[in-house]
Amino acid sequence: MATLSSTVPVKIPETGKGGGGVHPPAYGGGGDGGRGDGYPDYGQRLRRARLGLAIALAPIFMFFISITSAYIVRQGLPTFDDKTNTYIREWIPVQLPLALLLVNTGLLAASSITAELARRQITRQSALAPVESIPGVSLGDEGRFPWIYVTVALGSGFLVGQWMAWQELASRGFYMATSASSSFVYLLTAAHGVHLAGGVIVLVYAATISLLHKPIEARRIVVDVTAWYWHFMFLLWVGIFALLWFVK
Amino acid sequence: MATSATIHSHAAPQGFIRKYVFSLDHKVIGIQYYFLALIAVFVGMFLSLLMRIHLIWPTAILPIVGEIKPETYLSLLTMHGTIMVFFVLTTAPQSGFGNYFLPIQIGAPDMAFPVLNMLSFWTTLVAFVVMIAAFFVTGGAPLHGWTGYAPLSALPNSGPGEQLGADLWITSIAIFCVASLMGALNFITTVLDLRAKGMTMMRMPLTVWAWFITAILGLLAFGVLLSAGILLLLDRNLGTSFYVPLVVVNGQVMGHKGGSPLLWQHLFWFFGHPEVYIAILPSMGVASQLLSTFSRKPIFGYKAMVYAIMSIGVLGFVVWGHHMFMSGMSPYSAFAFSIMTMAIGVPSAIKTFNWLGTLHKGRIRFTTPMLFAIGFVSLFVSGGLSGPFLAQPVLDIPLHDTYFVVGHFHLIMGVASIFGIFGATYYWFPKMFGRMMSESLGRIHFVITLIGTYCIFMPMHYLGMAGQTRRYSQFTEVHYMTHLIPLQTFMTYAAFITIAAQFIFLINLFWSMFKGPKASDNPWESTTLEWITATPPPHDNFGGHTPVVYHGPYEYSVPGATKDYVMQTDPAGVTAH
Numbered sequence: 001m002a003t004l005s006s007t008v009p010v011k012i013p014e015t016g017k018g019g020g021g022v023h024p025p026a027y028g029g030g031g032d033g034g035r036g037d038g039y040p041d042y043g044q045r046l047r048r049a050r051l052g053l054a055i056a057l058a059p060i061f062m063f064f065i066s067i068t069s070a071y072i073v074r075q076g077l078p079t080f081d082d083k084t085n086t087y088i089r090e091w092i093p094v095q096l097p098l099a100l101l102l103v104n105t106g107l108l109a110a111s112s113i114t115a116e117l118a119r120r121q122i123t124r125q126s127a128l129a130p131v132e133s134i135p136g137v138s139l140g141d142e143g144r145f146p147w148i149y150v151t152v153a154l155g156s157g158f159l160v161g162q163w164m165a166w167q168e169l170a171s172r173g174f175y176m177a178t179s180a181s182s183s184f185v186y187l188l189t190a191a192h193g194v195h196l197a198g199g200v201i202v203l204v205y206a207a208t209i210s211l212l213h214k215p216i217e218a219r220r221i222v223v224d225v226t227a228w229y230w231h232f233m234f235l236l237w238v239g240i241f242a243l244l245w246f247v248k
Numbered sequence: 249m250a251t252s253a254t255i256h257s258h259a260a261p262q263g264f265i266r267k268y269v270f271s272l273d274h275k276v277i278g279i280q281y282y283f284l285a286l287i288a289v290f291v292g293m294f295l296s297l298l299m300r301i302h303l304i305w306p307t308a309i310l311p312i313v314g315e316i317k318p319e320t321y322l323s324l325l326t327m328h329g330t331i332m333v334f335f336v337l338t339t340a341p342q343s344g345f346g347n348y349f350l351p352i353q354i355g356a357p358d359m360a361f362p363v364l365n366m367l368s369f370w371t372t373l374v375a376f377v378v379m380i381a382a383f384f385v386t387g388g389a390p391l392h393g394w395t396g397y398a399p400l401s402a403l404p405n406s407g408p409g410e411q412l413g414a415d416l417w418i419t420s421i422a423i424f425c426v427a428s429l430m431g432a433l434n435f436i437t438t439v440l441d442l443r444a445k446g447m448t449m450m451r452m453p454l455t456v457w458a459w460f461i462t463a464i465l466g467l468l469a470f471g472v473l474l475s476a477g478i479l480l481l482l483d484r485n486l487g488t489s490f491y492v493p494l495v496v497v498n499g500q501v502m503g504h505k506g507g508s509p510l511l512w513q514h515l516f517w518f519f520g521h522p523e524v525y526i527a528i529l530p531s532m533g534v535a536s537q538l539l540s541t542f543s544r545k546p547i548f549g550y551k552a553m554v555y556a557i558m559s560i561g562v563l564g565f566v567v568w569g570h571h572m573f574m575s576g577m578s579p580y581s582a583f584a585f586s587i588m589t590m591a592i593g594v595p596s597a598i599k600t601f602n603w604l605g606t607l608h609k610g611r612i613r614f615t616t617p618m619l620f621a622i623g624f625v626s627l628f629v630s631g632g633l634s635g636p637f638l639a640q641p642v643l644d645i646p647l648h649d650t651y652f653v654v655g656h657f658h659l660i661m662g663v664a665s666i667f668g669i670f671g672a673t674y675y676w677f678p679k680m681f682g683r684m685m686s687e688s689l690g691r692i693h694f695v696i697t698l699i700g701t702y703c704i705f706m707p708m709h710y711l712g713m714a715g716q717t718r719r720y721s722q723f724t725e726v727h728y729m730t731h732l733i734p735l736q737t738f739m740t741y742a743a744f745i746t747i748a749a750q751f752i753f754l755i756n757l758f759w760s761m762f763k764g765p766k767a768s769d770n771p772w773e774s775t776t777l778e779w780i781t782a783t784p785p786p787h788d789n790f791g792g793h794t795p796v797v798y799h800g801p802y803e804y805s806v807p808g809a810t811k812d813y814v815m816q817t818d819p820a821g822v823t824a825h
Binding site (some may be wrong): 011047048049052055056058059060061062063064066067069070073074079080082124125176180183191201 | 268360372429433434436440441467468469470471472475476479482486488489490493494501503505508511514515517518676681734811
């Protein structure tokens with residue numbers, strides 16, 4: 001067979017067919033600079049950070065999907081009752097504090113909006129930064145509203161609200177080990193809370209580095225990526241809430 | 249060498265700590281991973297030796313460990329499996345060589361997120377320390393196997409090692425998951441975003457493809473293992489009942505109710521099966537690279553190889569049930585899992601065929617790395633052929649808890665992957681350390697290791713068919729197994745010799761690091777990008793330049809070319825066409 005022999009011509013793929021053309025294609029292939037250690041190619045870094053975030057969301061999604069599937073499987077399983085020596089269905093629906101959870105959802109929705117406003121604000125600021133550096137040019141104080149702090153406050157409010165919801169659950173007699181259903185409620189809300197707390201910490205970091213006079217573009221990357229993460233956390237919470245409420 | 253305009257060059261870090269300990273340089277991190285895996289593999293190997301000794305001399309009092317009780321044997325088995333799978337087979341080929349060579353092979357100055365890269369190594373190290381700590385706590389290391397089946401793993405009073413040792417084991421796995429996720433994120437972003445000009449996806453070396461697909465598998469699988477581990481920790485420590493049904497241990501009713509041990513198995517194997525491919529795919533990539541280089545021929549069917557890696561990756565996610573045929577699953581589910589499992593034979597066979605096609609009529613250079621690559625193909629075939637047997641529930645049920653399975657997975661996942669690591673070590677050592685390894689010692693190491701591993705693991709298939717159960721610490725008194733003792737004894741002696749041969753490798757590795765002959769920049773006359781740069785590569789990999797790529801990765805024996813290999817960056821290499 002001709003292609004097996006090293007002494008006969010080897011097919012050279014044509015240009016642009018992707019198998020090894022003679023000339024480098026005009027596109028394809030990533031960047032060649034900007035590593036984040038002083039080389040200020042912020043556009044590229046922003047794109048890379050967004051890509052990294054999009055990839056990072058996959059395992060977070062898988063994490064929650066696996067717990068969700070465990071929830072659904074566990075819900076359908078019968079329990080062996082040692083008193084009657086029979087299998088019974090023993091899934092106790094958790095009485096969720098609906099009003100409180102709705103308020104929390106509202107807080108998180110609002111924080112998602114303010115995170116987006118913070119993202120757009122800092123995008124605008126970083127775009128206008130060169131203009132502002134011209135002597136005598138001032139852009140005024142509009143667009144300086146501290147959306148990051150508002151987001152941190154609302155996000156923290158959500159976390160406190162979730163804590164209160166746990167207190168409420170406990171007062172209704174639902175503890176971690178009370179039943180499989182309550183275990184899942186605590187587990188899902190805690191896992192989501194930990195993820196959101198991570199977002200809060202990053203936003204606090206972004207606010208802090210503004211005090212340290214880091215370039216606005218560096219701060220913009222942090223805020224931008226965290227805002228997208230925040231939206232994902234909001235949607236995730238809606239999904240978890242819907243699961244806990246509708247699949248009791 | 250063609251390069252585009254000079255880019256901003258980065259100052260190399262000064263000082264020992266920043267340079268070698270908390271380094272952001274992917275090359276240093278790759279070497280750190282490699283040495284972590286090297287320590288781990290010797291620990292794991294020592295444990296296996298203790299097991300082999302115990303199997304044929306069950307009452308022997310051994311130095312250091314003393315008498316091996318049945319529970320000690322189970323601890324050894326658990327820790328051997330866990331350390332080998334996580335800290336060797338996942339760590340060395342992917343995190344070690346992947347970290348070092350993936351950025352260079354695609355023409356990047358570093359990984360996409362260097363800080364994250366450093367964090368992922370140090371997190372892995374913490375995971376390893378926590379794992380080893382399990383040996384030294386009250387009760388010792390856990391005995392629930394590397395698969396950690398509940399309820400044994402979920403009840404602290406179910407055995408001596410199941411107290412703090414098991415908590416440490418699960419914690420270590422959870423930390424390892426986080427580290428692997430960070431690593432996978434970095435690998436994928438780097439491949440997608442940092443390729444040099446001209447380095448299209450279909451011009452990437454097959455090693456890069458393997459690391460890329462492996463990273464995707466890790467990204468999707470480790471998150472599931474993490475959640476499974478958290479549920480297990482909650483069952484153990486907070487009294488929940490995710491995995492534990494109503495159980496009585498030592499006459500005492502446990503407080504759990506209604507949990508499902510099968511739930512753990514599903515979650516674990518949803519991770520566990522892709523993990524098998526996480527262990528083997530990078531070695532497949534290395535074998536492809538080596539076979540093409542040392543046959544002086546383009547890899548046979550490059551595109552088919554890429555699509556085969558992809559389909560193995562996809563199919564790897566839908567076959568986890570074949571580990572659970574014994575669990576009493578519905579025959580319909582078992583049938584589906586069985587069909588999907590056998591379907592993996594197709595891309596695997598494509599790869600094998602292409603490796604053989606690459607060798608066919610090649611001008612083969614039998615260097616040590618090439619020998620290990622050929623050894624890899626041999627082991628992949630030998631270990632792989634028993635796969636379709638085990639994929640069928642009707643055959644798996646009698647064979648599953650026997651040595652047949654132990655032989656199968658050791659050949660294909662353990663030793664084959666290790667051969668990939670050895671091949672990669674001998675091949676890339678000159679680039680990493682600037683010196684050549686001894687070929688003579690390498691060949692002796694290869695011959696003993698190949699014959700030795702076949703002598704250890706091939707007989708396991710026969711033992712399994714003869715009904716020898718696995719995981720049991722002592723069988724010398726069991727009547728129907730006594731006639732198998734000579735074979736077990738033979739395997740233990742083979743293990744002694746094979747393990748001794750690994751010290752030849754170790755001596756070669758460290759001796760060559762300091763005393764080996766100096767290596768040129770491209771001693772193997774390879775074509776990929778790591779061979780265009782200095783040896784060892786500078787801090788930013790290409791000395792302030794970024795390469796431009798003109799060819800696919802395996803342009804060997806190109807008619808009309810001046811040499812028998814054309815570098816990927818050589819613009820004039822194929823002007824004859």
